[in-house]
Amino acid sequence: xxxxxxxxxxxxxxxxxxxxxxxxxxxxxxxxxxxxxxxxxxxxxxxxxxxxxxxxxxxxxxxxxxxxxxxxxxxxxxxxxxxxxxxxxxxxxxxxxxxxxxxxxxxxxxxxxxxxxxxxxxxxxxxxxxxxxxxxxxxxxxxxxxxxxxxxxxxxxxxxxxxxxxxxxxxxxxxxxxxxxxxxxxxxxxxxxxxxxxxxxxxxxxxxxxxxxxxxxxxxxxxxxxxxxxxxxxxxxxxxxxxxxxxxxxxxxxxxxxxxxxxxxxxxxxxxxxxxxxxxxxxxxxxxxxxxxxxx
Numbered sequence: 001x002x003x004x005x006x007x008x009x010x011x012x013x014x015x016x017x018x019x020x021x022x023x024x025x026x027x028x029x030x031x032x033x034x035x036x037x038x039x040x041x042x043x044x045x046x047x048x049x050x051x052x053x054x055x056x057x058x059x060x061x062x063x064x065x066x067x068x069x070x071x072x073x074x075x076x077x078x079x080x081x082x083x084x085x086x087x088x089x090x091x092x093x094x095x096x097x098x099x100x101x102x103x104x105x106x107x108x109x110x111x112x113x114x115x116x117x118x119x120x121x122x123x124x125x126x127x128x129x130x131x132x133x134x135x136x137x138x139x140x141x142x143x144x145x146x147x148x149x150x151x152x153x154x155x156x157x158x159x160x161x162x163x164x165x166x167x168x169x170x171x172x173x174x175x176x177x178x179x180x181x182x183x184x185x186x187x188x189x190x191x192x193x194x195x196x197x198x199x200x201x202x203x204x205x206x207x208x209x210x211x212x213x214x215x216x217x218x219x220x221x222x223x224x225x226x227x228x229x230x231x232x233x234x235x236x237x238x239x240x241x242x243x244x245x246x247x248x249x250x251x252x253x254x255x256x257x258x259x260x261x262x263x264x265x266x267x268x269x270x271x272x273x274x275x276x277x278x279x280x281x282x283x284x285x286x287x288x289x290x291x292x293x294x295x296x
Contacts, residue, residue, distance in 0.1 A: 004043050016040045025170070026151050028177055031070035034063040038078045045081040053085040061102055065202075066181075074105050077247070080224030087229075087240055096238040097205045103222050103231055104202035129191050136183040143176035209235050223247050 003012035020040065023033045037060035044053035064071040079102065086099050150169040153161060188195045208218060218233045221243070228243040260271040 001039075004046075009047060012043060016043060022154075026154055027147060028173065029063050029066075030147070030177075031063070031067060031073065034060045034067075034070055035073075035078075037063070038074075041085070042078070042081040045085040048088075050085040050089050053081070054089060057082045057085070057102075061105065064105055066184075071105055076222050076228075077224040077226075079103065079105060079222050080227045080229065083222055083229045083240065084227065084242075087242070090240070093237060099240060100205040100208070100231065100233070100238055101202045103220060103229075126191070129187070129194060132183055132187050132190075136180055136187065139176050139180035139183060143173055143180060146170075146173035146176060205233065205238060208233055209237070223250060 001012075003009075003015060016036075016039070020033070020036055023036050027033050037056050041053045041056035041060060044050070044056060064074060082102060083099065086095050086102075089095060090099065146169050150166060150173060153166050153169060212218065212233065212235045214235060216235070220231045220233070222229045222231070223243075223245070225247050228245050228247075230241050230243050232239045232241075260269055262269075
């Protein structure tokens, strides 16, 4: 990170790739590796090396799409640099479907995923499904425990490390991860209705377009700390445009907007019809028709 900020590009790339190799060994195809791949993708995107950026992002998204818990930890700021790389590489709209799908990865949080999974599990009275879910949860716990033990062993000084123990923990972690994957695959195959409820995943661009009538559109956003994008979906296709705003600027706009609904001295203040929060408020004679009743 320090090398990247100092624009020592070659050294930064070497450090990131060394870290990635270590993460893959210690954590496998799980959330820590995905987060590092997102960071590497951003590094390449900032350098305008868009092909490498997309490769890193796709590897990260492949992990996230299989892990709803890891996916729930993703924030729009981690997605926005992907949008930059994809928009620059989207000749003939070849990446529209991918862009639309990936923009949704930061749209729901862990609470959404947990509520959906618990509700779907309780809605099922199938003993086989209940048993498979329990076995999957146990395999995941075993995988995570082995991963933590392996991480603790790896950071020891060279003369204190136990190579045989590391190999045993790595084998245990990989076996548990493989079993969890197999059990999840069995659940998806045998109980597709449960899967749709517990983890429906992102909608496809084709499905959304099919639901839109002529003249209708769906507008969605990816808003990061330093860059933001708007996605306009119509029955004819997808349009992706950068927006000159940021998370902090929007937060200030929202605070200004909400202030118009806070009573002062028993009445609501004048509501400015101007979008620029820095502009002066319109005088009361211009906004009298837009004043909301105090009961609102």
